[in-house]
Amino acid sequence: MKLLLKNAKKLSSASEEETCEVLIVDNKIAEVGKSIQVTADQTIDCEGNLLLPGFIDVHIHLREPGGEHKETIKTGTKAAARGGFTTVCAMPNTNPVPDDVQSVRSLLEKIQTEAEVRVLPYAAITKGLQGTEITDISKLSQEGVFAFTDDGVGIQTADFMLQAMKQAAATGKAIVAHCEDNSIVYGGVMHDGEVSKKLGLPGIPSLSESVQIARDVLLAEAAGCHYHVCHVSTKESVRVIRDAKKAGIHVTAEVTPHHLLLDEMAVKEDNANYKMNPPLRAVADKEALLAGLLDGTIDFIATDHAPHAEDEKAKGFQGAPFGIVGLETAFSLLYTHLVQTEKCSLQQLVDWLTVRPAEVFNLPYGKIVEGIAADLTLVDLKKQNKINKNSFFSKGKNTPFHEWEVQGVPVLTISEGKIAYKEDEHE
Secondary structure, three states: OEEEEEEEEEEOOOOOEEEEEEEEEOOEEEEEEOOOOOOOOEEEEOOOOEEEEOEEEEEEOOOOOOOOOOOOHHHHHHHHHHOOEEEEEEOOOOOOOOOOHHHHHHHHHHHHHHOOOEEEEOEOOEHHHOOOOEOOHHHHHOOOOOOEEOOOOOOOOHHHHHHHHHHHHHHOOOEEEOOOOHHHOOOOOEEOOHHHHHHOOOEEOOHHHHHHHHHHHHHHHHHOOOEEEOOOOOHHHHHHHHHHHHOOOOEEEEEOHHHHHOOHHHOOOOOHHHOOOOOOOOHHHHHHHHHHHHOOOOOEEOOOEOOOOHHHHOOHHHHOOOOOOOOOOHHHHHHHHHHOOOOOOHHHHHHHHOHHHHHHOOOOOOOOOOOOEOOEEEEEEEEEEEOOHHHOOOOOOOOOOOOOEEEEEEEEEEEOOEEEEEHHHOO
């Protein structure tokens, strides 16, 4: 099967667009050039739009098995394809939890038959995500898992984290951490700040995140482990990570679109579509996150796509689960509110969604070069759109960005040489 993409543009090293054509043979990029003369089985006119490497998201929730009313592997990966993502890494807070060889193999089989894009699953650090017994990290690392995490809950004891880090280091896998010290969360449901007091809602102190990161970077140094921090949200966390990197500790970090674009002041009422963990923090935190991303303290962007049923999210801050969806809106929101406002360049944004996560986790993706998997995303930078949660491919409609005006829309996604999403076929 030969697929030819004609009349595209790509970013050059000078961040300017230049003419680009790509020939895909079977599932790989066979040729990249300005004009490719070949007889193809299918030719797509890219109409002068920008061709990018397929986006990589190392932090999403697919909910299957066990939470299919929220999302499935099929619906979640369809949402990913629509958002331009060709590689996604699925968190292990499912039922059953992928915490032994049998459950991981079962999950991989389901991914093989259901996924529309590449899914790399995590395995749990502790059995059942309960924090009381460490999984067999050595055995699980041989089953093709991406990394190890108990995302959704922090590892509460230093001893358990140190043991897990030592085992992960021996296998070459990363420990990926949701950082939260439960002893100082105090039953909070949003950031402990000005707005929580105004709304009369219990707050989550910033310290609950940063203090665990401070503990963990020292443990990672002792264990010789790659330690990756999920969804950084506070200025203190950024400072700790920056200092750890300067000390030569192998720590990396991600930030979400919603923490870059929103802060606690966006929460005007008891609306759980603004409830996520970590919560939207203070304005100073949001500014520190962008500064950390720009100076390399934070390595890349990940969505933390967390779908929930609408009736669950209707229960307000006190009763609803944490989390919002993000796969279908990430690029458009970031392009509109970071690139077009000149807070970063287009090349920087693309790198945070492609090259950087691939480099951090040694993935052979995130580039447009001959000989690698044909993972490509075509973006119409001029196209304007209004975000409509009711048109999402995801089962989750839980977004604070409903009806936001955006520009820059993925219109074609190719995953391993196959068309995973084409806009004109879904309008």
